[in-house]
Amino acid sequence: MSSILDTAKTWLTATFDSDTKTKVEHLINNNTEELNDSFYKNLEFGTGGMRGVMGVGTNRINKYTLGKNTQGISNYLKKVYPNEDLKVVIAYDCRHNSDTLAKTVAEVFSANDIKVYLFSELRTTPALSFAVKHLNCHVGIVLTASHNPPEYNGYKVYWTDGGQIVPPQDKEIIAEINKLDFSEINFNANETKIELIDTEVDEAFLSASVKNGSFNAKDKDNFKIVFTSLHGTSITAVPEVLKRAGYTNVTVIEEQAKPDGDFPTVVSPNPEEPEALSIAIKKAEDIGADMVIGTDPDCDRLGIAVRNLEGKLELLNGNQTMVLMTKFLLEQRKQKGFTGDEFIGSTIVSTPMMNKLADLYKVECKTALTGFKWIAKMIKDAPNQYFVGGGEESFGFMVGDFVRDKDAVTSTLLACEIGANAKANGSSFYQDLIATYVDCGFYKEKLVSLTKKGASGAEEIKQMMVDFKDNPVTTIDGSKVEWIEDYNTSTAKNVITGEEKEINIPKSNVLIYIAEDGTKMAARPSGTEPKIKFYFSVNTNLEKAEDFSVANKQLEEKINRILKELNLN
Numbered sequence: 001m002s003s004i005l006d007t008a009k010t011w012l013t014a015t016f017d018s019d020t021k022t023k024v025e026h027l028i029n030n031n032t033e034e035l036n037d038s039f040y041k042n043l044e045f046g047t048g049g050m051r052g053v054m055g056v057g058t059n060r061i062n063k064y065t066l067g068k069n070t071q072g073i074s075n076y077l078k079k080v081y082p083n084e085d086l087k088v089v090i091a092y093d094c095r096h097n098s099d100t101l102a103k104t105v106a107e108v109f110s111a112n113d114i115k116v117y118l119f120s121e122l123r124t125t126p127a128l129s130f131a132v133k134h135l136n137c138h139v140g141i142v143l144t145a146s147h148n149p150p151e152y153n154g155y156k157v158y159w160t161d162g163g164q165i166v167p168p169q170d171k172e173i174i175a176e177i178n179k180l181d182f183s184e185i186n187f188n189a190n191e192t193k194i195e196l197i198d199t200e201v202d203e204a205f206l207s208a209s210v211k212n213g214s215f216n217a218k219d220k221d222n223f224k225i226v227f228t229s230l231h232g233t234s235i236t237a238v239p240e241v242l243k244r245a246g247y248t249n250v251t252v253i254e255e256q257a258k259p260d261g262d263f264p265t266v267v268s269p270n271p272e273e274p275e276a277l278s279i280a281i282k283k284a285e286d287i288g289a290d291m292v293i294g295t296d297p298d299c300d301r302l303g304i305a306v307r308n309l310e311g312k313l314e315l316l317n318g319n320q321t322m323v324l325m326t327k328f329l330l331e332q333r334k335q336k337g338f339t340g341d342e343f344i345g346s347t348i349v350s351t352p353m354m355n356k357l358a359d360l361y362k363v364e365c366k367t368a369l370t371g372f373k374w375i376a377k378m379i380k381d382a383p384n385q386y387f388v389g390g391g392e393e394s395f396g397f398m399v400g401d402f403v404r405d406k407d408a409v410t411s412t413l414l415a416c417e418i419g420a421n422a423k424a425n426g427s428s429f430y431q432d433l434i435a436t437y438v439d440c441g442f443y444k445e446k447l448v449s450l451t452k453k454g455a456s457g458a459e460e461i462k463q464m465m466v467d468f469k470d471n472p473v474t475t476i477d478g479s480k481v482e483w484i485e486d487y488n489t490s491t492a493k494n495v496i497t498g499e500e501k502e503i504n505i506p507k508s509n510v511l512i513y514i515a516e517d518g519t520k521m522a523a524r525p526s527g528t529e530p531k532i533k534f535y536f537s538v539n540t541n542l543e544k545a546e547d548f549s550v551a552n553k554q555l556e557e558k559i560n561r562i563l564k565e566l567n568l569n
């Protein structure tokens with residue numbers, strides 16, 4: 001406790017402004033719990049940048065923690081590129097303080113004599129990823145906490161290729177940041193170095209999105225879409241892209257169209273939560289729409305609901321949309337003629353169907369750790385190969401390589417192209433997905449997340465991972481566990497034969513069990529939220545589409561039995 005108080009007291013010195021000092025003093029005198037949580041550690045970079053609750057303290061998002069990041073990145077850039085004119089581009093989302101924090105970040109870079117392109121108003125994360133390469137920048141930053149609750153904000157960092165930082169730059173940048181004291185942040189802005197950007201970059205991004213996401217779909221006028229931006233940034237791009245691509249039957253949910261950091265009409269601005277799309281789904285039922293799409297605040301993830309076999313709108317999960325989008329892109333590429341260097345990308349906690357699809361089309365499927373930054377790295381590491389598309393269990397998709405992060409702008413267009421085409425051919429998005437199950441095997445996935453907040457929650461999650469590892473599961477729903485993959489030790493062990501293999505991707509706190517019947521179960525702490533995540537995948541063969549409903553029910557029952565076995569239901 002005394003060390004936390006000591007740290008807090010350093011925030012009462014001349015380095016910090018009076019408003020900050022008043023707030024810290026208030027915590028010291030009145031709120032020990034909040035004081036502890038605000039100062040017990042430094043915020044860290046996770047799966048998607050640095051994310052935290054806004055407030056004063058080392059474990060909070062504020063101008064000092066982000067200023068220190070920015071000073072560290074400035075120092076790093078000067079070391080790596082000593083003879084170059086350094087350039088960065090900054091975007092921000094609809095959250096409280098995102099605009100002012102973006103301004104602070106811009107000021108610190110400018111104070112370090114670095115040229116700053118700052119979007120004049122809120123923009124999407126994919127637009128920022130695109131802008132990094134378009135403007136030839138060394139670094140890009142987005143001020144966003146993605147889909148987290150309103151009290152959060154964050155800092156996503158992009159490198160020259162437009163992907164979020166990965167090894168070796170991530171560790172080197174973090175080391176540079178950790179060297180610094182808050183008093184070393186240079187806040188003395190050089191306004192001449194800050195240039196506001198909008199129309200030119202917007203135009204380039206929107207036309208690239210339309211170009212990469214269009215596939216000559218038929219009968220676009222006949223495809224009815226309901227779209228919601230859930231108070232986020234996508235309103236600056238998605239309706240325009242759909243319009244330019246020729247979609248005329250688009251209803252935008254007006255009451256959610258206004259950017260608002262309180263996200264007043266939803267419990268959570270996360271399209272993974274069915275509740276987030278409820279207003280849009282209701283509208284779609286009223287007007288008989290074919291598809292509902294909703295995006296998260298920074299517009300990298302999207303939720304898609306389509307008509308199922310009963311004609312009801314059903315929210316698909318990330319695996320399902322990824323599978324159909326990838327299949328569609330592979331089919332398009334095949335029609336043009338494969339060159340033999342194509343690959344698709346997925347992650348270790350995503351559906352094994354991506355491998356099956358790769359087999360079907362005879363292309364490579366590369367698999368990485370959780371997070372699109374790792375998919376972006378695959379592209380960077382394979383300059384002589386052609387990236388078709390990829391994604392993960394989590395909602396969101398990357399269409400080609402012009403944006404090096406998940407891109408809900410272009411993915412929205414792609415989903416509409418698939419849906420419109422299917423409808424014109426007498427099928428549907430859902431039926432096309434079932435056809436893919438017939439081709440590749442029917443894989444059904446389920447994610448269970450447990451939220452555990454604060455220092456004690458983090459400790460509990462750590463212990464759960466240790467217990468899970470120390471008491472290995474031996475059977476899953478009656479099927480013997482065959483492989484245990486421990487990504488912390490980079491070993492995959494066949495517990496039946498004793499065979500061991502090395503895992504050749506970076507270490508991470510992830511444990512995966514694979515049973516003889518192909519059932520897969522993974523556990524990992526989230527890198528963006530105070531959660532532990534359990535991922536399940538079960539499968540069966542699907543002889544013909546007509547068998548889908550029965551098989552779907554059986555797999556659902558299987559998942560429920562597994563959750564019961566693990567006390568996760």
Ligand SMILES: O=P([O-])(O)O[C@H]1O[C@H](COP(=O)(O)O)[C@@H](O)[C@H](O)[C@H]1O
Nearest residue numbers: 047048146371372394526527528529
């Ligand atoms: O939150 P976003 O939309 O920036 O998305 C980020 O976080 C997601 C959840 O990560 P975790 O399971 O570690 O919480 C990742 O799947 C995604 O690739 C990453 O870009």
Ligand SMILES: [Mg+2]
Nearest residue numbers: 146296300301
């Ligand atoms: Mg997001």
